[in-house]
Amino acid sequence: MPMSDDFKKRLSPLLPDIVNTFGTPFHIYDEAGIKNTCDTLNTAFKAIPGFKEYFAVKALPNPTVMALVREKGFGFDCSSVPELVLARQVGARAEEIMFTSNNTSEGQFRAAMDQGGAILNLDDISLISKLPQTPDLICFRYNPGPSRTGNAIIGNPVEAKYGVSSGQIRGAYEQALKLGVKRFGIHTMLASNELNYAYMVETADMLLETVEKLHADLGIQFEFINIGGGLGIPYTPEAKAFDLGAMARGITRSFEKFKNRNGWVPRLYMESGRYITGPHGVLVTTVINHKNIYRDYVGVDASMSALMRPGMYDAYHHIHIHGKESGPINGKVDVVGALCENNDKFAVQRDLPRTERGDILVIHDTGAHGHAMGFNYNGQLRPKELLLRKDSSVDLIRRAETAADYFATLDFEPKSMKP
Structure with a gap:
């Protein structure tokens, strides 16, 4: 349902005074609701050691709200230099920040690697040559192409401008290894405002299968997979809420199976924005x-x-x-x-x-x-x-x-x- 009953009940009696005090128009956010959603997300994935949510700054780039989610242990997903500045202003450093940009300039990479750096999530194999120095940890954004479908907001993966293709992904990690990179992650983001939890489980399975193959081919033991954001919210009154519990149970089972097969398992990262706020x-x-x-x-x-x-x-x-x-x-x-x-x-x-x-x-x-x-x-x-x-x-x-x-x-x- 749109706007939680709790938010509405607490806001409604105050609304005339808020309007008189501040004047309209304004956006108003609910501290209690945001914190509760953060807690729900952390609890859902507590069985996966090292789970971390990187709040998508693009969704709500306000430092007061960002400070609320950081209190819950969240990092930040940034896609521009101003977003990096905001994340650092609320105290995030180094691997608490993931820099996921596209069509990126050398100057943006320098900013990302400044002040303790960030996890660099490269959107294209050509960006390797733009790095001002070799990072210790590197991640690539994977676009699986026709093997998966997207949705109306991000689009068909074949048509989307994002990511390294299935034919390039092995070569990307080979190049990183030759540069001397020692630590690795992998990322994808295929849909936005997705209400089918099974789609997100399938996305985690896709990345686990990919890292398993890359480990066999290149010997890389991945530190994390990042399944992106895209968790949807029910904008219309008749829409059903996203089943976070079912998603968490499905992904947790997939991680357990991976560990049983391989003897090791990566951490799980996410970068929800819309779902949080x-x-x-x-x-x-x-x-x-x-x-x-x-x-x-x-x-x-x-x-x-x-x-x-x-x-x-x-x-x-x-x-x-x-x-x-x-x-x-x-x-x-x-x-x-x-x-x-x-x-x-x-x-x-x-x-x-x-x-x-x-x-x-x-x-x-x-x-x-x-x-x-x-x-x-x-x-x-x-x-x-x-x-x-x-x-x-x-x-x-x-x-x-x-x-x-x-x-x-x-x-x-x-x-x-x-x-």
Whole structure:
């Protein structure tokens, strides 16, 4: 179900005061829900020694939230230099960080290997030559191609830009061995927002089979497999929650069988983002206009710049109107922002109760890839972020952007070139 009942029960009585104090629009995250999900994930895989979750910073790059997950023993999966900076600002170092980038420059690799380094997860065999120095530990992102299917968000593995192909994977590790690399891992990421737990078990099995073969061929004893993220959340009311317990039991059995066959076993790493924070965030916005032409439109003070997923992926995000959760359905409406794009819609032909100007709309499941995917087209400014603490206090954890922020890059020293 979208937005947990516990989050809703604790947020609802506070919401009018939060709106009066901070103003809309804003994303607000649930500390209790995030911590509980972290605990659930750690408990599910406790039978696999050395299990570690590397929180995908791209999902919610806010240092206050990152500090919460680090308290639970999580590392960080980073894909850019600013994400590395954020991870290090909350205290992560060395192998607490996995740098999984693609189309990577030498400068980015230098940044990743600075300040104690990080686990380098190379997306292509050609990147070996771009490394400024030989790391002690190296990992390759594996793309199995036509032997597996992906999904709509990441795409068919054959068409996806990510990873080392099945025909290249052995050669990649051979090259690393020749460079003098001593320690190894392997990674893959084939699907996003996947609700079928069996798919994730199959992904672990695929990597275990791959490392078993590479061990036989090259003598490499892999330290870990990283099955990526991709654990889904039920955005629609009728969708079933991801069965984490079944996934954990299946992968644990696979690890036990591997150890029985080989006498050794790698650690299990994951890099979930959406599963950790997605259901524990909502976008709160106020109704400011109504328009009735060929359709009925409810205009709010947030725009697609605060939540891109509906416009980019045609994604469903559940919506409720504060104080009218059990009210009669008035009819179908489009819930829209002010952007000069027709896909600036949070809901299309959605059955909702009648709204009045000033009503508070709560858009569910924005705790991942919500604020993080924000943008400034049309001069739109990204909203603030808040954190609902376990004691029901509310903290501002990122201020809203201002016009000064938008114009800051126009303040520069003149520079030109003449032929």
